Amino acid sequence: MIDSFETDEDIVVVTEFVDKQLYALINSEGPMPEELVRQITCDLVSALFYLHSNRVLHRDLKPQNILIDALGKAKLCDFGFARHMGRGTMLLTSIKGTPLYMAPELIKESPYDHNADLWSLGCIVYELLVGVPPFKTSNFASQDCISFLQGLLQKDPRERLTWPDLIYHPFLKGDVLVQQDLAASLPPLTEPLSDSQQLFKETQRQILLDRQPRGSKLTKFVDYFKQKISLEEGNVKTVDGEPMQISPSTTPTPDNPANSNSQRVHTSKSREKKKSKSFEPKSQTEESESDEENQVQNYEWLDYLHRSMEEVFNHDLSCVFKPPLVKVATSPLLKRNFSPQVYNSVACLLILPFITEDRNSTRLKTLLESYAESNVVDLLVQGMWTLLAKKKSELDEFDLVKSKQLSSERLLAIENIILLLSYLVYKQPYPKVDIFLNQFCNAVKSRGSSFALVTRHLLTLSKRRPKIVSDILSIYNHIIRILPSQSLVVLEAVIGNSATKAKEKKQIDLGKFLDSPNAMLRLNTCVLIRYLTRKFGASPYKYWDDSIKQKLVRNAKEDTDLKANVAAGLAVEVIKKLELITSA
Missing domain, CATH: 1.25.10.10 (Leucine-rich Repeat Variant)
Structure with missing residues (x-):
């Protein structure tokens, strides 16, 4: 962010101009060489490490939200669904993101944590290599790359490759930029949980599972x-x-x-040609409402x-x-x-x-x-x-x-x-x-x-x-x-x-x-x-x-x-x- 200011109606944020979108690059270039994929992956892992170390989940990782600057650096953008997790919050339940890159735990409407972002990262890396979103195909990547993808695309979030092992994986070879706020008052998501924290997290998971809304008939009957x-x-x-x-x-x-x-x-x-456009802004998360x-x-x-x-x-x-x-x-x-x-x-x-x-x-x-x-x-x-x-x-x-x-x-x-x-x-x-x-x-x-x-x-x-x-x-x-x-x-x-x-x-x-x-x-x-x-x-x-x-x-x-x-x-x-x- 370069600058920010307010008007009577809006809050304006000024950022650097980046004219390339990873999504457009995939469409025009198709599958990319593994070395280029590795460079982009290192940039994304660096960005995620910074977010997760500050207890922020992006929740909408996809090629459309990744920009490429003139030097070929990948930059993560669009934080409309991002969510900060407070000290007492280990898991979230609101369904946010794009289905094609959404982790299995979100698809099943189960409580999830920062590992959902890592699944999305795996989907993006796969798409960079293959040219299309994940599906079964022949092996043409290196063993380190395959191991990296297998770790990120584990359906069980508890088995997924996560911090701190992620940044030390051989595929990344130490090229991840590690930035951490040492003055942060809350423990970062990039550090492993203690036994007591893990117990608290699993207890919270069970509470959320037991208390998920059961109103599937509600919309139909209200309509x-x-x-x-x-x-x-x-x-x-x-x-x-x-x-x-x-x-x-x-x-x-x-x-x-x-x-x-x-x-x-x-x-x-002329009036028939003028169609009214319904406007629904991106909804703020349920958690931010209270x-x-x-x-x-x-x-x-x-x-x-x-x-x-x-x-x-x-x-x-x-x-x-x-x-x-x-x-x-x-x-x-x-x-x-x-x-x-x-x-x-x-x-x-x-x-x-x-x-x-x-x-x-x-x-x-x-x-x-x-x-x-x-x-x-x-x-x-x-x-x-x-x-x-x-x-x-x-x-x-x-x-x-x-x-x-x-x-x-x-x-x-x-x-x-x-x-x-x-x-x-x-x-x-x-x-x-x-x-x-x-x-x-x-x-x-x-x-x-x-x-x-x-x-x-x-x-x-x-x-x-x-x-x-x-x-x-x-x-x-x-x-x-x-x-x-x-x-x-x-x-x-x-x-x-x-x-x-x-x-x-x-x-x-x-x-x-x-x-x-x-x-x-x-x-x-x-x-x-x-x-x-x-x-x-x-x-x-x-x-x-x-x-x-x-x-x-x-x-x-x-x-x-x-x-x-x-x-x-x-x-x-x-x-x-x-x-x-x-x-x-």
Whole structure:
């Protein structure tokens, strides 16, 4: 690294320019002479020795991440998946890397250590010699080279060639550059473990194996639940109060979830050519989401929550049937020292009964009463805040994690929390009492104006997570429809108040929502514009430019989704009435 500096939006790192990539070299040159392979290997072993002596795992060794400078020196790059192992961490479990170069223990989802990097090194050395990734072939390398590869490519990581024997192997002939920080406070990974350290490591391995998440069915059922909500709870009332049922043409099942977002707005050819690109940054590791001393606690909670989910799959709702047990299951939502996977698992546990039980089951009514008595809505709102706030900081304008820096794990947890919130606010466990909707409004009031900041922050995710934005708008629409006295909450979240900075007001562009390929987001945006215009007249309308009306008119004519098309037409009618009144 040559230099580094920060801008308002980014951290910039300046490094040397290296114009050759090992991957391109392999493609153009094919198999390389053994002496050249040995030189490159020595450079890579030198780099790995430096990393491992500082307890850093690269976790994504592959030719694409190795550069070759003008002098032929190999340089290791791209540390996006790198992980520092603290004093109490001997093994990792998160699956990172590229399958072609991934160690067998990662493929089997077993706990692993720095030896996983050495397997990847063996794959690269083999590919340099042969021209393709490892497979059985005839012997043409020297015995020292074969011995080196056999040592690195041992499937059992405990049998793999490792430090310190690696740097003394005859194939390398003492050409490895050994750099070690003598002032380092933690023992390097390049030194052999003592008997007590080895025992601790094996104990940790067994704990991690026993506590690995067992949620293989989870993704399928959560996807099904998302479709089920669209079918059962997606009612948006028209101006005349008649329900507008939002439902895809295909009824989903757990094994065949329908794709309700397949409908798009068909406009001009230029718009069809402009395809929205989904942006998913490289996810930060699960371990970086919580302090190392809390990792075991994370695994314990994941184990408990996944076992509880297995019970729910088997129609045993005892773990969430009574308020005290609900409070136990949701207690992580009140703390900041858990990984996003824990928050996501809490939301999924609370969601699952609505999938496994018949919709007319009396047990669901009892369950909803239990959720209401436990004030689950407030806990979910708190969990959403925790996921958005920077670690160990108060929740304010400067401490929210920037939208583009939110990892996929955080976004998934936030999406499922809001999914459950949007489901609950439409439910009435008690006759004529919108208990969950009232609890949501109380949660908003108790957090003051900063709640608007949080929701406005989430509304910037329309490209990465349109489902999040659509569900938030659905909740807001329901507030205006059922509790009109709370409509100011919605106005402040979408438009801002007199104290809102002009820069923040420009962040929420409803016009982008109307352009979204997500039909539900387009529909809920149209309904929100109509409700806000009817409720507040010109107050919100003055913040919208002419393009909003133009896009509404366009969608009313061209939106291929019937419900979104009708909603756009109704919004246009309300705006036209407002324009007639203001011009009179």
